[in-house]
Every structure is written in C-alpha cells, then in structure tokens.
Amino acid sequence: MATVLFCPVTFNLAETTRMIQVARALSPEHRAVFMGYEDDYVDLIRDSGFEYxxxxxxxxxxDREQLIAFDQGKTLKNPYTEKVVTDRVSIEREVIREQGASAVATGSNLTSYISARAEGVPLYYPVPFxxxxxxxRQARHLFLVDGRGRAARFxxxxxxxxxxxVYTRAPLAPRSFAAVAVANGVPPMRTISSLITADRNLITEMPWELDGFTLPEGFERVGPIFAHIEAPMPPIVEELAAESRPLVYLGLGSSANRRLAVAAAHALGALPVNVIAPISHYLDSGESLPSNVHVTGLLPAHQLGGLVDAAVLHGGQGTIQTACATGIPFVGMGLQPEQTWHVRLCERRGNAIAVSPKRVGSPEFVAAVRRVLADRGIHAAASEVQxxxxxxxxxAASARIIEAGI
Structure with missing residues (x-):
C-alpha cells in the first residue's frame, strides 16, 4: 500500500473537490491523506471519508483575496513572505515524512512545488490547460482584453x-520562493509559470479544447474532473422544477464576490423564471433578494440535469464541466482569462453564450439568458456535448497515472 498526500488550497472549492475526485478514484490498495491550512471546505474532505x-x-x-487576485493575474502582490514560505515548506516536508507519502498531488498550493521536490517525491497537478x-506559449488570444470586435481582438x-x-521569461515570481527553494536544495523558481508547473501536469480538458495545441513532455490530457458533492438535493429544487416557469441555476463557485452575486440575482429575479442559487456564502445576513430567487448552500450540481432549464455560471472549469456533463446550456461570465477561455470554447461549441461580468444586469445579459432558455440550437448543442x-x-485517468508512478 502506498500513501498519496493531497494538498489543495482548501479555501478554493473547485480545487478541493477536484482533489477529492482523484482521491476517490485511487485503488483501495492505496491510502489518500489530505493536508491544508484553511478550513473553508475541509468538511467536504472529511465527509468523503478521508483523513485530513x-x-x-x-x-x-x-490574504485569501490577495491570493485569488494573484492567481487571476490581477496583481503581483501576495502574502508569501519568506517566513510564510519557509514555515509552510518545513511543515509540508514533515507531513510527507510522517505520512510516508509516495506521491503528492496539489493544485495552487505553491509551497508544494518546493516541499515535494525537496523530499524527492513526485508531484502531480491535475489542472485546466x-x-x-x-x-x-502557443495561444494567440488569452482574452485579456474585453470585447469582440476587430479592435478588441487586435x-x-x-x-x-x-x-x-512576462509569464514565461520575466523573473517575477516572489523572491521568497527562489530563496526557500535554494535553502531546501531545489532549483529556484523565478518565473510565474515555474511556480505552477509540476513533475506531471494532468490536463483536465476534453480533446477538442486542445485543438491546435501541442503538449510538451510532462503534460498529458486526462479529461474533465468536476465535483460530485454527496449531499441530498434540497426539496425546493424538485418543487421548482415541477412548476411551469423555467428554472435557472445560478452558480458562482468560490472565486466570485458579493457584488456579482447580488447583481446576477436581481437581474434574474426580474425575469419570468425561478432561480436556484447556491450563493449564501456571498450574501450579508438579511440580504433582500427577489422572491423568485431561492438561495441555498452548496448543491450536488452533478444531479441537476433534467431539473434546470439553463444556468448562469462564473466560468470556473469545474462548474462549466458540470453543466456540459449534465446537458445544461448556460450563460458564462469569465472572471479571469482562464475562465473566459473555457466559456468562449463552449460558446464556439454552441452550448453557451459568453457575457462579460461587467455586463450583468444589462440588456445584453438579460437577452443572453432569454436566448439560452429559448434557443433550440443551443439546447441541441448542449445535448451533443453531454x-x-x-x-x-x-x-480515474489521473489516479491511474499517479498509481503507475508510486
């Protein structure tokens, strides 16, 4: 029996659930252990039966808000002081030894990229492309500029x-990582891209999403990974699905904000639809929303197929993949370039419409929601993608790759 240590950023919902799915897919011959620092989504790990x-x-x-902005490419400021990096690397190395880990799987927990290598343990990273x-290096467009016209594309x-x-050549990685890497006998990470490149990078895409790209050594496609939250569906969902009004799912993951959640809820609330919205973590106590917007906690979204007619999503890959796998057409609002890229690929495929989050509440946003609900071509494309x-x-593919290396 070998032990695999999973080190997600546990205040990131998509990353935590992605790690849970890989851990579930491991053979019973092996042992999965999780470690982390923040406790936002630790209950999901424990409820799945894993040691934490x-x-x-x-x-x-x-610090977390700054890290999200850093991850989204909006700032170079971050809370990774040399003391924080030193302390976390030391702790992670100790846990690797204590648990006898034969492999480490991580997400954007950046200190894992030092600690695993310092311990001579292979590092795996299931990651969107x-x-x-x-x-x-290969993309002509990263959707850094909002807009669709010729000027915007140029x-x-x-x-x-x-x-x-900047990303691939400029030495803009926090200096603390280079210093601590050298102190731990690991080659220094100086560029932003080197901070998040593991020994084996497991690309969580469908084949058509890699059209026109070549994967170098150390990168391989495994396919989609999205959350399967084992929780009962609230009765309100089936009650609303049985009504004559269309039912819209509003899913904003863990990388949105209160302003966007409230704006989207009010815009949808003005339409002749019912809305199921797991956005309680964004709202203030006593927040007033339209009566047709029903707020919940986290939902088993992978079970929404056949219950909701359309979705409005923030663009996170796991959220998008859940909609694709369940045949739900959607309006997607990419909050950063990675999310916009996935929404635009779905729009090109025909099962989604991309709208800037800045346009939430505008006639463009409302028209997109109406079209996603009514357009038979979009629904047909959603069924084909499903x-x-x-x-x-x-x-499962990620688990087999990890098992082959331990």
Whole structure:
C-alpha cells in the first residue's frame, strides 16, 4: 500500500473537490491523506471519508483575496513572505515524512512545488490547460482584453504577447520562493509559470479544447474532473422544477464576490423564471433578494440535469464541466482569462453564450439568458456535448497515472 498526500488550497472549492475526485478514484490498495491550512471546505474532505491533517500558518481573509487576485493575474502582490514560505515548506516536508507519502498531488498550493521536490517525491497537478506554460506559449488570444470586435481582438493579441513574455521569461515570481527553494536544495523558481508547473501536469480538458495545441513532455490530457458533492438535493429544487416557469441555476463557485452575486440575482429575479442559487456564502445576513430567487448552500450540481432549464455560471472549469456533463446550456461570465477561455470554447461549441461580468444586469445579459432558455440550437448543442462527456473520467485517468508512478 502506498500513501498519496493531497494538498489543495482548501479555501478554493473547485480545487478541493477536484482533489477529492482523484482521491476517490485511487485503488483501495492505496491510502489518500489530505493536508491544508484553511478550513473553508475541509468538511467536504472529511465527509468523503478521508483523513485530513490541519496545519498553520493560516491565511487571513485579506490574504485569501490577495491570493485569488494573484492567481487571476490581477496583481503581483501576495502574502508569501519568506517566513510564510519557509514555515509552510518545513511543515509540508514533515507531513510527507510522517505520512510516508509516495506521491503528492496539489493544485495552487505553491509551497508544494518546493516541499515535494525537496523530499524527492513526485508531484502531480491535475489542472485546466488555460494559463499553463504551453497554453500561454502557443495561444494567440488569452482574452485579456474585453470585447469582440476587430479592435478588441487586435488589442488582445498585443496583450497576449506581452503577458507571454512576462509569464514565461520575466523573473517575477516572489523572491521568497527562489530563496526557500535554494535553502531546501531545489532549483529556484523565478518565473510565474515555474511556480505552477509540476513533475506531471494532468490536463483536465476534453480533446477538442486542445485543438491546435501541442503538449510538451510532462503534460498529458486526462479529461474533465468536476465535483460530485454527496449531499441530498434540497426539496425546493424538485418543487421548482415541477412548476411551469423555467428554472435557472445560478452558480458562482468560490472565486466570485458579493457584488456579482447580488447583481446576477436581481437581474434574474426580474425575469419570468425561478432561480436556484447556491450563493449564501456571498450574501450579508438579511440580504433582500427577489422572491423568485431561492438561495441555498452548496448543491450536488452533478444531479441537476433534467431539473434546470439553463444556468448562469462564473466560468470556473469545474462548474462549466458540470453543466456540459449534465446537458445544461448556460450563460458564462469569465472572471479571469482562464475562465473566459473555457466559456468562449463552449460558446464556439454552441452550448453557451459568453457575457462579460461587467455586463450583468444589462440588456445584453438579460437577452443572453432569454436566448439560452429559448434557443433550440443551443439546447441541441448542449445535448451533443453531454453525449461526448459520457465515459470521460479525468479523475480515474489521473489516479491511474499517479498509481503507475508510486
């Protein structure tokens, strides 16, 4: 029996659930252990039956917001001081030894990229293709500039070229990582791309999403991985699905914000639809929303197929893949380039409409929702994508790759 240590950022819902899916797919011959620092989604890990090792230092709410902005390419500021990186690497190395881990699987827990290598343990990263080094090197458009016209596309090509140079060549990684890497006998990570490139990078895409791209050594496609939250569906969902009004699912994951959640809820509330919205974590106590918007906690979204007529989504890959696998057409609002890239690919496929989050509440947004609900061509495309997803199991493929290396 071998032990695999999973180190997600546990305040990131998509990353935590992606790790859970891979851990579930491991053979019973092996043992999965999780470790992390923040406790936002730790209950999902424990409820799935996995051991969880909690450690400190813990990032504050301000630290987390800064990290999300850093991850989204909106800032170079981050809370990774040399002391934080030193402490976390030391802790992670200790946990790897204590647990006897033969492999580490991570997401954007950046210190894992030092600690696993310092312990001589292979590091696996199930990851969306967007904003990986090969995608940034090869893509003509990263959707850094909002808009669709010729001028916007030209500006985006220029922005993409500039971003490519910064991301892959400029020594802009926090200096703390290079210093701590060297202190732990690991080659220094100096570029942004080197911070998030593992030994084996498991690309969580469908085949058509990699059309026109070549994967270098160390990168391989495994297929989609999205959450299967084992919780009962609230009765309100089936009650609303049985009504004559269309039912719209509003899913904003863990990388949106209160302003967007409230704006989207009010815009949808003005339409002749019912809305099921697992956005309680974004709302203030006593928040007033339209009566046709029903707020819940996390839902088993993979069970919504056949219950909801359309969705409005923030663009996170797991959320998008859940809609694709369940045949739900959607309006997608990419909050950062990786999310916009996935929404635009679905729009090209025909099962979605992309709208800027800045346009929530505008006539453009309302028209997109109405069209997704009524357009038979979009619904037909959603059904075709759903069929293509049958049998696609990135978690199982990732588990087999990890098992082959331990």
């Amino acid at each position: 090792v909690s450690r400190a230092p813990v990032f504050t709410r301000q 967007a904003l990986t080094e090969p995608q940034v 500006a985006d090509r220029l922005a993409t070229a500039a971003f490519r140079a 069929q293509a997803y049958v049998g696609a199991d990135g978690a």
